[in-house]
Amino acid sequence: METVKLGIVGFGFMGHCDADMMSTFDDSEIKLVAVADTNPEQLKDAPEGVETYNSIEEMLEKADINTVMVSTPNPSHPEMVKKAAAAKKNVICEKPAAMSVALFDEMVAACKENGVLFTVHQQRRWDKDYRIMKEVYDKNMVGDMYVIKSQLYGFNGNMHDWHVYPEMGGGMLYDWGVHLIDQMLDMVKSEIVSLYADVRNVINENVDDYFNIIMKFKNGVTAEIELGTYYLTPKRAWFIGGNKGSAIIDGFNGEGKIVRTAHLLENVPGKITMTAAGPTRSFGPAAPGLLQEEALPEVDVNHRNYFEHFVKAFNKEEEVVIKPEQVRRVLCVMDAVRESAKTGKAIAFEA
16 A cells, blocks of 8 residues: 655644644555645644645655645635646645635646546545434435435634635635535435525624525425524534434534334324413324434544545545535535525526
């Protein structure tokens, strides 16, 4: 097995996170050889034994590497990817890969022209909560499914660092949105018939901090993705509804359950139930024993799995998991989200 000899360009927050991940691998699998950053301060705490450079050009010229991880701010991704590809280095790019589909197409073309691997670090396909719900979906564990909801709410509404600048790709659609959309498209492998979105700047003047995206798929599933940084009720939740039960998750660790009914009602009961909202027959409390709970499937996943797959792709044992065409589709969806939010109309998409 050939070793992935890695150089990271951009040694800020994500660059450091990526370096920490590399420390979990044996040098025979992935060896972090070098890091590069135009800010010398960022290089002061580089891991022991790792070479440091002040530019990608210097790193490409001097470091013994075969792969470059691009962890620079969003607008610089195309330039960095093209330079790495021109030097015949394989490329892993942080997300969002590009700020437009056209720029992304140029990046893909440059890597193809130079015969190098190109993939994007969509590591949240290995989030535990997502993988559990994907298992529920893939195995039809709640029957024929009609709705999937993915929700992420926070309380620290202000953006941070360069995320406050639109020209830098700031805002939550570029940040978490690209992951949440990628998860949904990876789960529901069907054409999108229509898309409607609401994107808002709730407490941030220049960048979005709330969005709600509704996608109707050709296979009959309606998916809703909602994120708000200023909900003041921190939460990560999933819901999948089917004709044989519901699957619920509350939290990144995947706590939740599958709920079914012991039997279906042949008719609405004749007895009226009095509730705080008045009399009802359809929405009163469930009779004892009617609702039955089951455990969610167990999964064993870690963000490290992303790089384990890359090592195999690097050694031609499998294809890259995060394929450029999948990344491109996410960027196209993000364009449709912005158009729908701007016009207030649903967008016919892939129909």
